[in-house]
Each structure stands twice: as structure tokens, then as C-alpha cells.
Amino acid sequence: MDLQSKVYVALGLASPIYLYFGGRLSILVVIWTSVVLFGKEIFGNGGEVPVEPHKCKCSDKNGDGKTHNHNHEKKEECCGGKGTGVNGKPCCGKGGKAPTAELPKFKKEPIVSKDDQKPKTKCCGGKGHDVKKHGEVCCGGKGHANEKKVEPVEKKKPKTKCCGGKGHDVEKHGKVCCGGKGHDDDKKEVAPTPEPIVEKQETKCCGGKGHDVKKNGKVCCGGKGHDKEKNVEIQEELKKEDNWDSLTVDFTEAFKSPNAKATKKSVKVFSKKGMTEVKATQTDNDADGLIKSAFTVSNIDLLDSDIYIFYSSLQGSSSKAGSIVQEKLREVSGLQRQPILLNLDEINDLDEYFVNVPSEKALYVMVVPSYDVDCPLDYFIQTLEENFNDHRLDKFPLRKLVGYTVLGLGDSESWPDKFCYQATKVDYWISHLGGRRIFPIGKVCMKYNGNDKIVEWANLLGDLLKDNEPILYEYDETVDNSDDDYDDNDSFDGSNDEEEGSDRDIDLEDVGGKDSNGGTRKINKNSLEVKQMIAKDSPTYKNLTKQGYKIVGSHSGVKICRWTKNELRGKGSCYKKSLFNIASSRCMELTPSLACSSKCVFCWRHGTNPVSKNWRWETDEPDFILENALAAHYSMIKQMRGVPGVIAERFINAFKVAHCALSLVGEPILYPYISKFIELLHEKKITSFLVCNAQHPESLRTIGRVTQLYVSIDASTKEELKKVDRPLYKDFWERMMECLDILRTVQSHQRTVFRLTLVKGFNMGEISSYADLVQRGEPCFIEVKGATFSGSSKDNVNSLTMQNIPYIEECKAFVERFVGELQRRGMEYEIAAEHAHSNCVLIAHRKFKIENKWHTHIDFEKFFQLLATGEPFTYMDYLQETPEWALYGNGGFAPGNVRVYRNEKKTSKNGEADDNRVHPDDLPALPVMQV
Numbered sequence: 051m052d053l054q055s056k057v058y059v060a061l062g063l064a065s066p067i068y069l070y071f072g073g074r075l076s077i078l079v080v081i082w083t084s085v086v087l088f089g090k091e092i093f094g095n096g097g098e099v100p101v102e103p104h105k106c107k108c109s110d111k112n113g114d115g116k117t118h119n120h121n122h123e124k125k126e127e128c129c130g131g132k133g134t135g136v137n138g139k140p141c142c143g144k145g146g147k148a149p150t151a152e153l154p155k156f157k158k159e160p161i162v163s164k165d166d167q168k169p170k171t172k173c174c175g176g177k178g179h180d181v182k183k184h185g186e187v188c189c190g191g192k193g194h195a196n197e198k199k200v201e202p203v204e205k206k207k208p209k210t211k212c213c214g215g216k217g218h219d220v221e222k223h224g225k226v227c228c229g230g231k232g233h234d235d236d237k238k239e240v241a242p243t244p245e246p247i248v249e250k251q252e253t254k255c256c257g258g259k260g261h262d263v264k265k266n267g268k269v270c271c272g273g274k275g276h277d278k279e280k281n282v283e284i285q286e287e288l289k290k291e292d293n294w295d296s297l298t299v300d301f302t303e304a305f306k307s308p309n310a311k312a313t314k315k316s317v318k319v320f321s322k323k324g325m326t327e328v329k330a331t332q333t334d335n336d337a338d339g340l341i342k343s344a345f346t347v348s349n350i351d352l353l354d355s356d357i358y359i360f361y362s363s364l365q366g367s368s369s370k371a372g373s374i375v376q377e378k379l380r381e382v383s384g385l386q387r388q389p390i391l392l393n394l395d396e397i398n399d400l401d402e403y404f405v406n407v408p409s410e411k412a413l414y415v416m417v418v419p420s421y422d423v424d425c426p427l428d429y430f431i432q433t434l435e436e437n438f439n440d441h442r443l444d445k446f447p448l449r450k451l452v453g454y455t456v457l458g459l460g461d462s463e464s465w466p467d468k469f470c471y472q473a474t475k476v477d478y479w480i481s482h483l484g485g486r487r488i489f490p491i492g493k494v495c496m497k498y499n500g501n502d503k504i505v506e507w508a509n510l511l512g513d514l515l516k517d518n519e520p521i522l523y524e525y526d527e528t529v530d531n532s533d534d535d536y537d538d539n540d541s542f543d544g545s546n547d548e549e550e551g552s553d554r555d556i557d558l559e560d561v562g563g564k565d566s567n568g569g570t571r572k573i574n575k576n577s578l579e580v581k582q583m584i585a586k587d588s589p590t591y592k593n594l595t596k597q598g599y600k601i602v603g604s605h606s607g608v609k610i611c612r613w614t615k616n617e618l619r620g621k622g623s624c625y626k627k628s629l630f631n632i633a634s635s636r637c638m639e640l641t642p643s644l645a646c647s648s649k650c651v652f653c654w655r656h657g658t659n660p661v662s663k664n665w666r667w668e669t670d671e672p673d674f675i676l677e678n679a680l681a682a683h684y685s686m687i688k689q690m691r692g693v694p695g696v697i698a699e700r701f702i703n704a705f706k707v708a709h710c711a712l713s714l715v716g717e718p719i720l721y722p723y724i725s726k727f728i729e730l731l732h733e734k735k736i737t738s739f740l741v742c743n744a745q746h747p748e749s750l751r752t753i754g755r756v757t758q759l760y761v762s763i764d765a766s767t768k769e770e771l772k773k774v775d776r777p778l779y780k781d782f783w784e785r786m787m788e789c790l791d792i793l794r795t796v797q798s799h800q801r802t803v804f805r806l807t808l809v810k811g812f813n814m815g816e817i818s819s820y821a822d823l824v825q826r827g828e829p830c831f832i833e834v835k836g837a838t839f840s841g842s843s844k845d846n847v848n849s850l851t852m853q854n855i856p857y858i859e860e861c862k863a864f865v866e867r868f869v870g871e872l873q874r875r876g877m878e879y880e881i882a883a884e885h886a887h888s889n890c891v892l893i894a895h896r897k898f899k900i901e902n903k904w905h906t907h908i909d910f911e912k913f914f915q916l917l918a919t920g921e922p923f924t925y926m927d928y929l930q931e932t933p934e935w936a937l938y939g940n941g942g943f944a945p946g947n948v949r950v951y952r953n954e955k956k957t958s959k960n961g962e963a964d965d966n967r968v969h970p971d972d973l974p975a976l977p978v979m980q981v
């Protein structure tokens with residue numbers, strides 16, 4: 051009953067009594083009625099008037115603007131007549147529990163978030179609490195200030211914390227300090243509008259224990275309450291950090307620490323001349339929380355540094371970003387030397403930069419994208435990690451740098467959880483290798499206006515170079531073993547999630563090894579994540595398919611080469627027809643590993659394919675690969691049916707693959723089930739021609755029966771091999787030597803071939819050293835082939851031009867000198883066969899010259915018969931005579947084909963006649979090099 055009704059009832063009862071009994075009795079009746087009807091209002095809860103049901107006179111606008119009287123089941127549920135509910139609930143308007151159906155009333159309030167509607171707040175008991183956590187303002191221990199809760203500012207500022215009466219900052223908390231007396235509403239009304247950064251930043255008080263700015267996103271108050279000025283400063287910084295997406299980040303302010311030199315502890319200070327340590331005295335300035343004893347300070351003149359900008363790129367944006375940074379830094383006045391731009395993926399030996407450094411003033415700028423699929427950067431990160439865990443190396447090799455910074459490119463919209471995660475990894479490992487971060491990691495979303503943000507970042511970096519303020523370096527050996535360095539920046543996955551088990555909780559696992567200084571080194575588990583080698587949505591996949599490769603599963607590939615097509619059309623076969631009797635139209639080129647452990651200069655890959663020293667990807671089953679590879683191969687053959695000149699008989703036979711060239715690109719022997727795969731080939735009566743890069747002796751040793759086993763010998767000396775193959779292994783030469791020993795011993799029953807790919811200017815000099823290798827490996831054959839031109843890439847510092855492609859005469863001259871040297875040493879090798887069109891010549895051991903006739907060809911039927919017996923056999927058991935046309939001097943053009951001569955003579959870049967070389971126009975866009 052509302053107040054008005056109660057008054058009417060009281061007057062109604064009192065009037066007739068007054069008329070009959072006079073004034074006194076009527077006054078008594080009025081008093082009694084009032085007690086019954088207004089008991090609670092008049093006497094409070096302690097009155098003797100009825101308690102059940104509890105009555106409440108509620109002055110609230112219950113949506114209808116009227117005053118209400120209502121009952122509560124229990125008096126604790128009463129709002130005390132204020133018109134609001136208790137325990138954070140709205141007023142029920144009727145007494146009793148607040149019905150949830152009334153929530154729409156609050157939804158009208160734009161300031162009420164979903165969180166506010168959930169009755170999950172708990173009183174902190176006067177200890178002060180976090181708004182974000184509790185969803186309301188602190189009541190100061192006096193009970194919840196309900197009116198405050200509906201204040202717009204309060205609702206929009208759900209994260210403010212009560213300072214517990216110690217005073218706090220307006221800007222940080224979005225309101226004026228209440229001075230410990232409870233929050234002043236008036237002041238709150240004039241509080242600034244909510245900052246998005248505050249909403250995102252889950253600041254927590256450390257409880258006076260002190261914490262790190264970067265880690266917690268703010269300056270420590272030192273337990274004395276938050277310092278206004280510092281908070282404002284950091285707030286600004288956070289605002290900027292929050293704008294990673296748009297990268298309007300003025301890092302320079304964050305780095306200009308006016309008190310940096312003033313602490314009482316003695317810290318390392320590097321003089322302007324190089325990195326000589328000098329003593330510096332610090333005054334007491336620890337209060338700003340930035341300076342720790344572990345920090346080092348450098349005031350080296352960055353303008354005098356040698357800047358190296360490294361980039362890694364799959365689709366070109368990081369390459370462009372690297373150029374932008376280079377250009378912007380060039381504009382920095384006072385910079386002593388021009389910045390150097392380097393493609394990480396083309397660096398022959400990463401150790402030259404990441405174990406040693408190129409100069410004592412080197413400053414590295416790392417421009418890196420992120421890919422959640424395999425990309426060349428994976429190898430770089432793996433290398434940094436391996437270096438960190440390599441006890442043979444200096445513990446902090448990158449301390450020799452003046453400093454470094456990382457610019458990450460990514461896409462925060464499509465990969466919000468992994469935004470620029472690889473940039474974070476690069477930053478992490480460089481800092482762990484001793485690098486000093488001179489500028490915060492930049493993270494640019496390239497989705498919209500990425501290049502503008504890069505320019506901005508580069509300009510800020512340029513400003514920093516000119517800035518004379520000393521720089522506090524976080525890194526020192528004393529902080530080396532902190533396991534939470536990822537916290538220093540964004541979380542590992544790009545989020546600030548503090549949930550347990552989130553990616554950020556990087557568990558640095560003890561791998562048991564001791565570092566060079568006796569300390570235990572840690573390894574990061576996440577960096578060993580297993581990816582697909584060539585994921586379907588990866589740029590590498592697109593790149594390969596564009597070039598005509600069919601990707602099988604996630605790491606294998608097939609492609610039909612031009613010789614297969616040529617033979618189908620009766621236009622000639624490949625050199626393997628001349629040298630070994632392989633029918634090109636029935637040959638499938640396949641690799642079970644598109645990744646390689648080398649980066650040969652003559653390889654078509656130009657650094658875009660995965661590289662690795664070992665297998666680190668998801669693995670497909672061998673039978674899956676074979677079935678799908680055959681299907682893919684046949685689908686490509688099928689496409690040839692409409693091509694003019696296709697010979698029907700050859701076309702039909704092409705659907706019965708007889709040979710498998712396990713070369714194509716990549717390193718087939720990297721695939722862990724290579725022996726099983728070869729067995730499956732043999733079961734299908736498909737011969738196996740396996741080409742290895744002589745870098746995996748452990749696999750070569752255990753490889754099963756192969757029809758023909760190749761080892762690539764791309765150079766005869768250690769220096770040349772490094773230049774030509776750019777192997778990933780540091781002990782590449784020793785590995786090659788071990789492979790040669792294996793051919794001579796363990797695998798001596800196999801039909802072994804040395805494959806030499808001649809590249810002018812790289813590996814055509816040292817004949818005598820080649821002879822040494824032959825002496826060591828004792829191969830059955832030596833196949834010498836001029837490199838073919840695979841196009842060049844501007845990023846590939848070692849990419850070849852036509853000048854590096856030898857003529858057939860040059861190849862022949864080389865072979866003749868080579869054989870002369872072998873014979874001079876008493877080794878029984880001779881030139882046996884050739885395929886002039888491919889610039890290819892075969893040297894064979896004299897044991898294949900039976901009754902004065904060369905037997906370099908293979909009897910395939912015999913091979914399978916021998917295999918079926920299960921008995922041991924050797925290469926001598928499945929020989930076939932080499933036909934006349936294939937012998938050296940006869941050109942090697944297979945009969946049954948019509949040789950096509952070009953009308954126009956092609957010329958190379960320098961205008962020289964090019965008729966003896968394979969012209970680029972003869973080749974697919976990026977042709978297969980070694981078939």
C-alpha cells in the first residue's frame with residue numbers, strides 16, 4: 051500500500067469515531083492506525099510493530115515515478131527506503147527480491163555494462179579493491195555507495211581502484227581522490243571521459259612490493275600510493291601502447307628518463323667511445339621503479355653506430371619496410387654511416403652476424419613479419435635459440451652490439467592472438483643472447499596503412515638516434531635467468547591475458563644442459579611448435595602451385611618437367627635417358643621434403659622455401675604420399691592430352707610411372723620415412739633415383755636399397771662449398787666427408803653417383819680437389835652438368851646470371867681435365883656418355899666398360915627380379931649396355947625424337963650467342979634445376 055492510500059485509510063477510520071466518541075478516542079485510533087500502517091517508517095526496524103512481512107516505504111521511482119510501500123520477506127532485503135536494492139540489485143519496487151525482469155530499466159542507462167548487470171560484486175571489507183574486478187566503486191568499508199554505482203562516470207570507469215585513503219591520481223583512476231573519506235560524487239562528474247586504455251589495462255596494485263613498469267604496464271608507487279606525475283606519464287605511454295594497431299607510438303618520451311643517471315648504485319656506463327665501461331654514481335632515484343641494479347646504462351653516441359637493417363619476407367612487405375626504415379634513417383642528420391639493408395634469408399652464415407658481429411659499433415634493426423605457418427623466419431628463430439643453448443658458444447654473443455630493436459609486421463585483425471608473435475620471439479632471443487634493446491619492439495598491423503606506420507616508427511627511431519640521453523638497458527647477466535621475460539613486452543601471443551595456461555605463460559623448461567659459465571640454460575618450449583611445412587594457406591604454397599608444383603600432403607611435391615612433356619611430344623628426352631635409360635615420359639619427379647638444409651645458389655627457391663637442419667614439421671605417411679603423388683602426377687599428365695604432337699602410345703604409357711626421381715627440390719633424405727617410401731616405390735615396380743645433398747650422413751648410412759644413389763658434390767673445397775651451397779650446418783664439410791666415406795663403405799653395394807653442378811665463377815676451378823673427393827667416395831659414376839638458369843631474385847645476393855652458366859664446351863673441357871687428373875692418380879675413370887642438350891657428361895668407372903662396351907644403362911627388369919629374391923646383390927648385377935647414340939661424342943639425342951632447333955638464336959644478357967646453353971625461355975618460370 052502506498053503512502054497516499056495509508057493516509058486515506060487512517061482518515062477513513064478516524065472520522066466516524068470522532069463523530070461518535072469525540073476527539074480523544076479518535077486521536078487514539080489515528081495513532082493505532084499509523085502504527086499499523088507506518089510502523090517501519092516511524093519506529094524503524096527495532097519497533098515492536100509486526101516484522102513479518104517486513105514493510106518498506108520506498109521513495110524510488112519504480113519506473114513509474116511514484117513512491118511505493120512494499121513488503122520484504124526478510125528485513126535484510128530492505129533497501130532502507132532509498133529506492134535501490136541491496137547487494138547491488140535494483141529496487142524491486144514491490145518489496146522482496148529484485149526481479150530480474152526489472153533490468154531493462156538499467157539497460158536504458160548507457161553506462162551500465164553487462165558486467166554491471168551481473169550481481170557479482172563483493173565487498174572488499176574496506177581494504178580497497180579493483181573496480182574492474184568488482185564492478186563498482188569502493189565503499190570505503192562503510193557499505194556500498196549505491197548512488198555512486200549509477201553514476202555515469204563510475205559505470206564507464208569500471209577499473210578504478212580505491213587507493214585505500216592514500217591518495218591517488220585523477221587521470222589514472224578517472225576521478226579525484228576522495229582523500230580516504232569516500233568518493234566525492236561532484237568531483238566525479240567532472241572527471242575525464244573514460245580512456246580506452248584504462249578499460250583494457252588490468253592494472254593491479256602490487257601491494258607495495260614494487261613492480262616493473264613494462265611488466266605491469268605502470269610505474270610502481272612504491273607502496274606509497276600511486277604517484278600522479280609518473281602515472282600520467284605511464285598512462286600516456288599505455289595509451290600509446292594500446293594503439294599498436296595504428297602505431298602512433300612515441301616511444302622516445304618513454305625512453306627519455308630525466309633521472310636515468312641519478313641513482314646511488316654504481317652501474318655500468320658505457321662511454322661515448324665504444325662500449326668501454328666507466329663507473330657512474332647514482333643517487334637515490336629508485337622510486338621511479340625504472341632503475342634496478344641489474345640495469346645498465348649507455349650513453350654511446352648512436353649516430354656513430356653501424357646500422358644493419360635485417361629483414362625476412364615471404365610476400366614482400368617486410369622487404370619494403372626494411373627499405374623504408376633504411377631510407378628514413380639515411381635522412382637522420384649527423385648519422386655517420388649509411389645503414390645497411392640485409393635479407394636474413396639470404397645470409398650465407400647467420401653466425402657472422404648473430405654469433406660474431408660485423409663491427410664493434412653494430413646496431414641491429416630487425417624487420418620481421420609473423421606467420422602462423424612455416425616461413426623462412428622459423429629457421430632464423432630456431433638458430434637464435436640453438437645458439438642460446440649451444441654451450442660451445444659465448445653465453446652473450448650479442449652483447450657486442452651497441453643495441454638492437456625489432457619492428458614486427460603482422461595482421462592484428464586476422465591473427466589477433468598471434469599478432470606479431472614472431473617479432474616478439476626475435477626480440478626475446480636477441481635479448482637473451484645479450485642484445486640491448488635500444489627502442490621498444492614495434493608492432494605494425496599491415497592491414498591498413500601499414501607503410502605509414504612504418505614511416506612513423508622509423509622516424510621515431512631516427513629521433514632516438516639523435517637523442518643524447520643515456521639509455522637504460524634492461525639486460526644484464528643478473529636478469530638472465532628470469533623466466534618471465536616475455537612479460538616485458540606484450541604477451542607471447544600478442545595478448546595481455548593473464549589467465550593460467552595462456553600462451554603467455556611460457557614455460558621455460560630446463561633442458562638439463564649447462565652453459566659455458568656453468569649456469570643452466572633454458573629452452574623455450576613454444577618455439578619448438580610443430581607446424582605444417584607447406585600449409586595450404588601459406589604464401590609458399592601459392593608460390594609453388596603457381597610454378598606448377600602439386601603439393602602432396604603438407605611437405606611433398608610433384609611436378610612434371612619439360613623433358614617429360616618433350617618426350618610425350620617426341621621432342622627429346624632428358625639426360626637420364628642418354629646416361630641411364632630412363633624414359634622421361636614415365637618418370638615422376640617427386641620430393642617428400644620441399645624443405646632443404648642448404649640454400650644453393652643455383653636453386654630456384656630464392657630463399658622462400660622452408661629451410662632447416664632437421665625435420666621439424668608435421669609428418670605424412672609414406673603410402674599417403676605415394677598414392678597422392680601418383681594421382682597428382684597423372685592429373686598433370688592428363689592435362690597434356692590436348693597438346694599438339696602428343697604421341698598416343700607414350701601418353702598411355704605415361705600413366706604407368708616406371709621411375710621416380712627423388713630430387714626435384716628440397717632434401718628428400720630429410721623425410722624421416724624415406725627408406726620406407728622407397729620400398730613402397732619398388733613394390734609398385736617404380737625405380738628410385740635418390741639425390742642427397744651430402745649433409746645428412748646419419749640418414750645416408752641407414753638408407754635401404756635404391757636403384758641409383760646420388761650425392762651432390764657442388765664444390766671441391768670447404769670455402770667453395772660454403773659459397774655455392776650455403777649449407778645450414780656449421781660442420782657442413784665434415785658432414786660431406788662422412789657421406790663420402792659411407793658411399794665407399796656401408797653403401798658400396800649401391801649404384802653410386804657423384805653429381806657435380808658446374809657454376810662458372812663458383813666451382814669450376816679446383817680439379818685436383820675434386821679428384822680427392824672421388825678418391826674418398828669411390829663412386830660408380832660422376833655426372834657433370836652445367837647449371838641451368840633459374841631466373842634471379844633481387845633479394846638473392848648470390849643469385850646467378852647467364853654469365854654463371856657454362857657452355858657445353860666449357861663443361862667438356864672441365865670433364866676432360868678432371869678425368870686426366872683421376873687417371874694421373876691411377877683411378878680408373880673414363881668419360882662414357884653425354885647429353886649435350888643438357889650440358890651433361892657422364893664419367894664412369896672402367897668396371898662398367900665390359901668387353902670394351904660401356905654399360906652405364908640400367909636393366910630395370912633385372913633390378914626388380916633381384917630385389918624379389920631377397921638375396922644380396924650389387925650394381926654390377928643389373929647393367930645394360932649404353933647405346934651408341936648416347937656415348938660421349940655422339941651428342942646423346944635419343945632416336946625416335948625429332949630435334950627442334952630454334953629459329954632465332956638466343957643471346958645472353960651480354961649479347962653473347964647462347965645456343966649451347968639452356969636458355970631461360972626453354973624453361974618454366976622457375977625451372978627445376980636438377981632432375
Ligand SMILES: Cc1cc2nc3c(=O)[nH]c(=O)nc-3n(C[C@H](O)[C@H](O)[C@H](O)COP(=O)(O)O)c2cc1C
Pocket residue numbers: 362363364365366367368369419420421422423459460461462465468469470471496587588589
Ligand atoms: C598464411 C599467413 C599467416 C599469417 N600469420 C600471421 C600471424 O600469425 N600473426 C600476424 O601478426 N600476422 C600474420 N600474417 C600476416 C603477415 O605477417 C603480414 O601480412 C606481413 O605483412 C607479411 O610480411 P611479408 O610480406 O614480409 O611476408 C599471416 C599472413 C599469412 C598470409
Ligand code: SF4
Pocket residue numbers: 646647648649650652653654655714715716717743979980
Ligand atoms: S639445389 Fe637442392 S640441395 Fe640445393 S638448395 Fe635447392 S633443393 Fe636444396
